[in-house]
Amino acid sequence: MSKPNLENTILRSLNKAQHRAVTSEASTVAILAGPGSGKTHTLTSRVVWLIQHMGYRPSDVIVATFTIKAAREMKERIGKLLGEEVEKKIILGTFHSIARRYLSIYGRHIGLESKFNIADDGDSKAIIQRICKRLDLKVEPSYAKAWISKKKAKGTPSVNAPKGQKNKQQEHPDLARCFAEYQDHLERSNLVDFDDLLVKCVELLRKNPECVSNVQTVLIDEYQDTNGIQYELMKLFAQARERITIVGDPDQSIYGWRSAEVRNLYRLLREYPETEEVSLEENYRSSQYILDISLQVIEEDKNRYKKVLRPVHTKCTQPVLRSLGSTSTEGEWIVSEIKRLGMMFGGMLKNEDVAILLRSASLSRHIESALGKAGVAYQMIGGKKFYERREIKILLDYLRAVHQPDNNDVIARIINVPRRGVGDVTVKSLLEEAEQAKISVWAVLCKHCRGERRASTNIRANMEQRLSSGLLNTIFTLRKKADAITKDGAVTLIDLIDSLLNQLSFKRYLELEYPEEHETRWANVQEFMNLVKDFMRDYSQMDTEELPEIDNVTQTKEDDILGKFLANVSLASDAQRDDGDGDKSSMVTISTIHAAKGLEWPVVFVPSVYVGSIPHSRSEDIEEERRLLYVAMTRAQAMLYLSCPLYGPQGLSNKVELSNFVAPFASKAFAARGPSIDKKVLESVAKILGREAPPEKRVFDNLPSMFSPEDDTFPLSPIDPKNSDGTEENGEQHYARAPKRQRKDAEKCTSGNADQPLFKTYSTTMEDSSHFTMSSLPGFMTAGQARSTISASLAAKENQPSGNKKVAKGSTHRDSNQKSLLGFVSKGTGAAGTGPPEAKIGSSSLGKQLQHGSRPQASVPIGISGRQQPILDPALAQHKLGVGKRPMRPTVAKPGQDGAGKQYPCFSSSPPRQPSPEEPENEPTKEASASSRPAAVFHSTTFTTAGTRLGVRRPVGMGPAPSLDRLRKPFKPLTMNRPKGR
């Protein structure tokens, strides 16, 4: 590309403020702007401008980024504009990589050999542990390591010469001693740790400014996250000409725990008073709704550096704050919403367009398991998949060994965990010995410990002793316990794992092995316990897995609970495994919020927005937590979903409250459920993403049968089991899972109080089938319904009045307060008003509503007190739909009706009917629309009956596929009116 052309290309892609920043001739330029305002874009353009237009040599330009990913992306963008040859000459990378480059070339000047090695985190930890032990220092090695690192990161004068500077440390004198010894060790070994890369580079450039005498300009990305030593380094890089450009956003400073200093911004403006400040005020990333709501969150921080941020995009859809009953329901809802969006956007939104951003990696388990169950591929950024985390792997290995000790690999992995002084050589010789004797390693160990085999040279007697008192005893004890596990719960899997944790002193083990992150790892262990609890609850209902008995074929009763648990885990982790060669682009991204910085996705979910999660219970800086939520929300381009369960991962003992960062405006600013997707939404999302909206016909044609186009599969007001019937025990069952036996649950529900929404606020055509004439169609009845119908039919023949009598089993008499099917038809009567109100999400409502398990259950009309009740009113029992009769055209909305009613993309199992002029009041009200459901699903019976093939079809006479707008016409009950509120 020729020079003027390139300049044009660059400048054309910029708005006015960006243009000013890119072409500024000031020595120091500070671009301070909000998320999505094009800071990175501007910085990249400035690099190109300075090289192309100002004629700087690429090798005289330093560009420092915060992450390797950001460096890579910037290289790519610059490479495209200037060519790879030019791009390669630019000194572009993270602070650490740039520092390493200088040290390897000029390190000799400060006594550093050019071939120095880098001590990684593990090396540093081991060195410090050895020092503390050797010198008997009275400090925790982990604390000492963190202390040393902090000292270095701050860039204090002591960092270069810690030895002998006794007055610098207020803390324990042993810390200073440890620091000095550690530094001494690194120097003797020609090692440089991560912090030293920066510290030594500062030392080099202070003493030898000529090393950077060529540097024309220095540009820094994500400036708000630089720490003290990085600030010093920036100044030293730029010392020859003092030309610096920084881009940053104080609202996105989220690395305080890594000694990042927001104060560096003020320091820069103070030390370089001539700095030209440019603010970028247009947000190109997010919809207006997303931006507005994110700003509401951050503006609560009254001490922040205020900036203007205007959306360039339209409102699009209102961000969602969804209330769910439990963390597992939350995971399931996210998956259902991802799938719904995929379908309703006709393939325009794919899995790779979705990110689930978590405050802490330990929250990922429910999400991972829901995605795994649904077969949705995902990738993790900023954290390992749950089952791959070290602490979880160890526990699973132990359980596997307990279950099947002859598994050599497992024994080899745990033989020295926790440390038992068994090295690789011993393990190798054990494996060889086992192989020669053709027995398992476990058997070899047992023989050694019983004295039946002589210790080989490598397996010394004292080691045998250690193994027998450690590994062998642990496994033996646990095996006994595992054998005692029974389904009745006298000894449970939880007891077994508790005992395992005790035997291994696992918490202590994590503290010693992972001094800096033992709390997170222990949180994962607790999460693992929750997983086991979930499994145990499910297990008690696992009778469905039994196979029917066959004559003369003996069955073995499967009561191996541990085995079943391990098999479940293996299957789940297999579903979660990255397919190495698979198409990574079709994966949903799960990321920590920290790791999502600087990135963007069309759709973003932020689960577990509750106090304790965000703000995090262990965080010391509440405003940094607020900024984290802000960063998460502003990653979203078109659609943003926040969610909050009633209870945290520990279940009923862990009731949570909506995060105070969103609570004050939750009810006004957020929608309570995912948006309806119509043509307008399709087009506005497409516009934001710069994509082509799919034709409506394609969307429509591809909707599968039994598909609900609305976010209505989960209740808007989840039932709080602790409030539902007063007994926590029941609640626990309720909360844990949607009970398998829906009848039982329905019975429970009928005894609730009318103030609380005992029923789910959603339903499907299938579940409400008993309210439709469809129930009377052949092949669409349960046995119970059939029995009731027959009885009802007989009763109708006898023309018996329903009366007020109590209903006996099998009787066709209705209870006095039970509405007949016709009762539902008559307007304003019956169950109207007893249904739950539309959920209002807010601090007051969240967590107070009742929660109803995780999956839809059959709803039962209020007043029907048990399964014996007739499902159909006698008068209607004889009502038949003529077989083969074509369903009529669904109700067409009248002009002036808004879209608040129900949508109609597919067909109900019930035949549609023509609008009736007598029934204007029966139009669903806004309230009713939440609880009535879209006629979005249909049953294959519809098609069988109508003599059509399976699949989404338009009824005869409907003409071409309706547009999505058309589909959004208010739902009208098809053959009868249902009371409001249901």
Ligand SMILES: Nc1ncnc2c1ncn2[C@@H]1O[C@H](COP(=O)(O)OP(=O)(O)OP(=O)(O)O)[C@@H](O)[C@H]1O
């Ligand atoms: N002038 C512009 N016109 C159109 N799109 C732009 C413009 N400037 C930036 N963008 C687009 O806006 C989005 C956000 O840009 P960028 O990532 O540079 O923002 P940022 O300020 O660095 O965001 P964050 O601080 O959140 O990381 C990108 O998709 C980018 O291509």
